[in-house]
Amino acid sequence: MRVLLTGVGTRGDVQPVVALAAEMRRRGHDVKLCVPPNFIDWVSGMGFTATPIGIAMRPPSGAAAAQASIPTPEQIRALVEYLVRDQFDATASAAEGCDVIVAGGAHQYAARSIAERLGIPSRVAVYAPVALPSPDHAPDGEPGGDSEENLRRWQGESRSWNERILERLDDNRKRLGLGPLSDALGHILGENPWLAADRVLAPLPATPGLQVTQTGAWILPDQTPLEPALEAFLAASDPPVYVGFGSMPADQQTGRIVIEAARAAGRRVVLSQGWAELGLGDDAADCIAIGDVNQQALFPRVAAVVHHGGAGTTTTAARAGVPQVIVPMFSDQPYWASRVRALGIGTSVARGALSAESFQAALGNALDRGVAARAAALASTVAVDGTAVAADLIERASA
Structure with a gap:
């Protein structure tokens, strides 16, 4: 055919x-x-x-x-x-x-x-x-x-x-x-x-x-290995928080707000620069910036996934069994944020309401043991x- x-x-x-x-x-x-x-x-x-x-x-x-x-x-x-x-x-x-x-x-x-x-x-x-x-x-x-x-x-x-x-x-x-x-x-x-x-x-x-x-x-299976620098970062301490907005036109301020809030919560950060080319703002050892990455290999090794709410990223994070924090921007992203909340596997913050305080609260809720347990349990149900x-x-x- x-x-x-x-x-x-x-x-x-x-x-x-x-x-x-x-x-x-x-x-x-x-x-x-x-x-x-x-x-x-x-x-x-x-x-x-x-x-x-x-x-x-x-x-x-x-x-x-x-x-x-x-x-x-x-x-x-x-x-x-x-x-x-x-x-x-x-x-x-x-x-x-x-x-x-x-x-x-x-x-x-x-x-x-x-x-x-x-x-x-x-x-x-x-x-x-x-x-x-x-x-x-x-x-x-x-x-x-x-x-x-x-x-x-x-x-x-x-x-x-x-x-x-x-x-x-x-x-x-x-x-x-x-x-x-x-x-x-x-x-x-x-x-x-x-x-x-x-x-x-x-x-x-x-x-x-x-x-x-x-x-x-x-779902496109991905066997691409993680870069050595990322592997070393992951192995150095507790699981970090992944932050990435894919192809969305996120601004640098959004990246800084999320990084500051994660740090305030005592979490390290893996920042996916994405099409917006987000930057870390400093060279502190608790954060690493990456380009394109095999999310299927990375997500099971992080504490939470912060993203824009695209269908693919939401599904990959759900398969990995990790909590999600969604910052929806447009199109179907508010829908995926609503589903993550309804299923109890994460939280969301409206982009217009995003601040260090609001994001820190959302991240804290997502990292709750009950949310993490539900996310882990749901993973096996994703076809x-x-x-x-x-x-x-x-x-x-x-x-």
């Missing part, structure tokens, strides 16, 4: 698709990938044929960040127009000769249209329940609230999607000889989307009008077969 897997966005959007690609290749299938240009070298190094799609989502840092300006509405419209057309062109090119298309993430403008044009099956997978219209939550919000109000907000979200991209979708579908659409978001998700998230961490909500299949999280479930579905769809 020839499979096209496409992922757009940051590492958290792309890595699950690569995990599924690895499982499909292991089963003997021919796999192609569409990924943003900054991930081409990474996936090519893993032996995959990859086509660039979209733009590198990495935000500017340092002097470039200071000089960056907020884009105008006209610039945003031009960017969206470019992204939609580019997705159609890149996906169409990569999909030639393929038997099925699977797209990861909710911003997959072209995958289902290209599959329609080729007459092949396709599925779109999202990584968090809040990407699915539901009376159980508002768009990108925390679970709960009034169900009728949530549905009204989803209607507004659908209108917003139409305003942003419906005309652009129709223009590109016309190039393919396809008819116009009436519902951009509904078309992108399709009637049978997948939820690539763990059933315990992210239970499936009510989804009227959709037949959602929950596969479990798509690791999500890619296998998805691969089975792909094979059945193309049989």
Whole structure:
């Protein structure tokens, strides 16, 4: 079978698709990938044929960040127009000769249209329940609230999607000889989307009008060893606190607040610099700064994981059985913070309320023995077969 897997966005959007690609290749299938240009070298190094799609989502840092300006509405419209057309062109090119298309993430403008044009099956997978219209939550919000109000907000979200991209979708579908659409978001998700998230961490909500299949999280096994300096730091004393905000545009002040609070609590710190290139601020021996790291190897060796609340990091920390402190910034991150609190495996601090005092209190709560015990107990319930479930579905769809 020839499979096209496409992922757009940051590492958290792309890595699950690569995990599924690895499982499909292991089963003997021919796999192609569409990924943003900054991930081409990474996936090519893993032996995959990859086509660039979209733009590198990495935000500017340092002097470039200071000089960056907020884009105008006209610039945003031009960017969206470019992204939609580019997705159609890149996906169409990569999909030639393929038997099925699977797209990861909710911003997959072209995958289902290209599959329609080729007459092949396709599925779109999202990584968090809040990407699915539901009376159980508002768009990108925390679970709960009034169900009728949530549905009204989803209607507004659908209108917003139409305003942003419906005309652009129709223009590109016309190039393919396809008819116009009436519902951009509904078309992108399709009637049978997948939820690539763990059933315990992210239970499936009510989804009227959709037949959602929950596969479990798509986890890419990582055997990369930790750097010697990090190994020595971990071995030198009690387990430290890990702090990292991944691809989020966290500022230096956020890093300093967290480090100071961890120190005040008597904890050492492993600081993942991330795309924001966070710095330690001093060369004290109780902190170490690191770049990209194998979280699967590191997290079981720390006392707590402080992060932004991405789906992948939340799942990896839960698998490691360690408490979490989430500082959510946008998108689905407030949802994951709410789930960590609801499960009793950690705490969260709203970014706008972040201070040394508020974070120290949150960290203290997360390091409570009861929280640590619940986190350890939950670890064994997190499923690791999500890619296998998805691969089975792909094979059945193309049989």
